[in-house]
Amino acid sequence: MYHNPVMVKEVLNMLNVLNKRNGLFVDCTVGAGGHGGAILANLGERGRYIGIDQDNEILAVAKSSINDERAMFYFANFTGLKDVLEECGYTKADGILFDLGVSMYQLKNHTRGFSFESTQRLDMRMDTNGKELSAWDVVNCLSEEEIVRILRDFGQETRAKLIGRLILQRRKDNPINTCLELSELIVKAYGGRWTKRHPATKSFQAIRIYVNRELEVLQEALDSALGVLNTGGRLCVISYHSLEDRIVKHSLRQKNMDGQIALLTKKPLCADENEVRENPSARSAKLRGGQKI
Ligand SMILES: C[S@@+](CC[C@H](N)C(=O)[O-])C[C@H]1O[C@@H](n2cnc3c(N)ncnc32)[C@H](O)[C@@H]1O
Structure with a gap:
């Protein structure tokens, strides 16, 4: 395994994949495809997955390891999320995931x-x-x-x-x-x-x-993600340090106060002890989410 994806069960739950098995899920940080593979394993025949990464090398790794007709892969910065969706023939998604930072790969x-x-x-x-x-x-x-x-x-x-x-x-x-x-x-x-x-x-x-420019693009991408979510669609973000988490926390709170989303997490979810023991890089992971109203 190139990279151990963190909090997979929690991410699948928060994205509500099992209740939207024929929905469209966008993974803005496909990396080596750990979360992507798990999302696809739970999607139905008509479900679709779009994986985006700004690193061409790792995207090639994900493409070859996932190798699934329901998946599309895009080399792009996640700030271009809306354009990627349009190029794939969609305007809205049912779930959007950001697993920030760099991968072990x-x-x-x-x-x-x-x-x-x-x-x-x-x-x-x-x-x-x-x-x-x-x-x-x-x-x-x-x-x-x-x-x-x-x-x-x-x-x-x-x-x-x-x-x-x-x-x-x-x-x-x-x-x-x-x-x-x-x-x-x-x-x-x-x-x-x-x-x-x-x-x-x-x-x-x-x-x-x-x-x-990780912090600048994050704020921009969270705003555009909300714009391309279906009503009832879920936005999930995993951050790994306090600077990122602060941006995610404030952005979700603001969108909640504006009446755009319901918060799925008042406090962030963290990996449990077992996961941290097996995958020490999960120690700093914080998962937050919101559901579009
Ligand atoms: C923590 S890894 C994701 C791991 C992935 N969830 C998995 O299970 O293998 C973060 C990935 O996001 C990508 N990335 C970071 N910032 C990005 C951005 N602004 N646009 C697109 N991809 C980005 C990195 O290149 C890296 O591959």
Whole structure:
């Protein structure tokens, strides 16, 4: 398995797949297709699934592992959800899923420059076709102030200033080319000591969010998702860090106050102990949802 999908049972329940077996479900973050496969396994003959991802490589993995006539796959940013639906001949869906962030496939695939152990060039672009700005550009071309701001705003990194200074000192002599070079520098800012999480975790998260504009596109996509849901249709979002979760929480609350959706979760659902034991990346997952009124 390339990626263990999180909270599959909860997602299927929240999407209400079993009561809409001939409905249309859109998976905005198909990844390696774990949730997609589970949705399709519960759909009827006339049910349809559209899987979207902005990473062509992982989309190819999902396509070949799912291989189902009821499924369609689209290489796109999920902000283009409405256009994708139209291209597939639809205007409305019965359920829409966002499982945010990156997949294990991307993190473990060292050629993509996401992982702090990788000796490959810093990259972190999910969409390598259109996007020009990579993690290498962030680290080697932006000003110290800008780097510090990114580490603080998108990684809540308390040592952002020190890391920013070390990056600037180091790149005066030579560019910082690989993921490992950057993570070793961050380890230095932590005096070589850490307990649970690797010290580079927050900075890598921050740079990835900046490179892929993850927070900006999320707000836009949640708004457009509501526009293409049928009445009674369900919107489900899994987030993995507090910055994402805050946007999802506020957006669903606002739509609820505007009378557009009923909240399906007052508090987010989290993975149970067993799941976390088997799949540690489920630890930070938070599932929220709403039903269009
Ligand atoms: C956590 S993984 C999804 C895993 C998937 N649910 C599974 O079961 O295998 C997130 C996926 O969303 C994709 N992604 C993230 N942001 C995106 C965006 N703005 N538009 C389209 N795809 C996006 C990533 O490329 C990645 O493949």
